[in-house]
Amino acid sequence: MKAVCWMGPNKMSVETVPDPTILNPRDAIVRITSTCICGSDLHLYNGFMPTMEQGDIIGHEFMGEVMEVGAGISAEKLKVGDRVVVPFTIACGRCFFCQKQLWSCCDNSNPNYWVAEKLMGFSPSGLFGYTHMLGGYAGGQAQYARVPFADVGPLKIPDGIPDEKVIFLSDIFPTGYFGALNADIEQGDTVAIWGCGPVGQFAIRSALMLGAERVIAIDRFEYRLQMARDGGAETINYEDVDDVVQVLKDMTGNIGPDRCIDAVGMEAHTDSALYAYDRAKQMLRLETDRPFALRQAIQACRKGGTVSVPGVYGGFVDKMPMGAFVNKGLAMKTGQTHMMRFMKPLLERIERGEIDPSFVVSHRVPLNQAPEMYKIFNNKQDNCTKVVLDPWADGAVAA
């Protein structure tokens, strides 16, 4: 089959690799009909995520049709021919964490648990198409994928809804929703959201669904800010203002946003001199993550407010304003999304017509064009917000 492989920093290539096979009783094989490039794949592309290996198949947003199921899966859970969206986190469904609905903290899905344990104390669940520290499972930017614990994760999708409306249930829609949910929004709240990429866009819409009175979105790309305004947010282009925190104060009568959401993560960008400082430290591997958005979110948040972090961080950050965080009595909530908690209810919202997630799509291309799309997405060229890849389109014929 064809698959997008990570061949080193800034080197993605479409390779012909063996088709996946069932390795464990609760596995399934899915023939992929749609797959996407996620913003978190760019952290891999840029080489900032430790424990990648050349030849890894990447991608964690995919859906398709079940081709084969292992002996450990009962027919009422999943059967050949089912159309499914596969969540990016892998969960066993039976450990302490899964039973507490903390699916992304599953204890039994990361075969390389010990590596993550060294860095983080304990390991989160395994993920598709990501670092070996998080399982090293072959990903979904391919024609087929092996899905472990397939009786727990995949969500069945009725026929009649196009892929594009439901594919984002695999990650970014639930992730944006979880980011908003983690902000503990109360009626009447003002919510500030850093980053208007796909997760930020879904966080904007979810915050409004969850009762926010007002959403202020922050980015520097006009096309993304426009999309945010289309979703009901007011916007700040941080390149046009001197100090985002001051602007947020001015916009809220000097009280600050009640809830702040960092939908940017480890590769944040800022205009200040701190950018050069953090960028240099990151290049020298003295710091793995650049936390500008997070610092601003903590600084801007009103006293007693909540900072929610759906943005991806991989290692360590520097100059965390802990004094502000403590003295203002803030709360912080984070985590990889507990996918299985949100996929079904969000599918129902899509079915009821409350939201059509396909608004984020900017590019639809054959899988073969993935390497150049990584470049375009990374450089934010061509008004790129979301790339959907078709593994079977012309030029991507199976080997």
Added chain:
Amino acid sequence: MNQSTSIYERAGRTPLRDVRRLGALIGGGALAIYGMSRRSRLGMALAAGGGALAYAGTRSRAQRSNPIAHSTVLLNCAPEEAYRFWRNFENLPTFMHHLESVQQTGDRQSKWIAIGPMGKRVSWEAEITGEKENEYISWRSLPGSEIDVKGDVEFKRALADRGTIITARVRYSTPAGLLGEKLAKFMGKDPSFLMTQDLRRLKALIEAGEIPTTEGQSHGPRDRMTAVARTLDPDRPLGREARIGEVLSARRRVS
């Protein structure tokens, strides 16, 4: 289980071992930095060699002639279930990767075969020396075995009925000679680490019904750095020919 703790006292560190370890660390580190600064193929080889040496330096503390493996894990099941699974020693190789097989030869006797370095088999006969249903089991190799093994495992209901805490300890020692050396090397991957990995696999097996794996999944062309990293992986059992073959067949991509 306090009475058994003294049997498993950890071997002390000696100054000589510390010096050697520090030497490997500093020397290896220097070689790695020099190699990387060369920015050539030879440089990369030097860097990789140096890195491996420094890595060995960090790990050599675990290389004792009398290694004790000790670990603990919380299982989401009742003590009865965990006890029943363990008490059938023939189940042990399903989660203890260095064991090839265990055969029950009587109610309290069993024959064990472990895989040593380069695929060499080591076998011994063992008997249960004490047990209390759903609480603990202890065993040891029979006198005269080529290797002396003592092990025990405890099953304790966790507070607030949150499952079962398993605590396992195994001590290996050998009379002397080459076999002892080899075994020490084999166990040199840090016995407690290997035990933790074993118990984690047991946890997955009991809770999820299977052990998570990516062995045998598809991937694109691997490079030599990946091959080096994989041989150094402390979780990778030695002596499994197929896996070493996979490492060696990792090819550098010709671009």
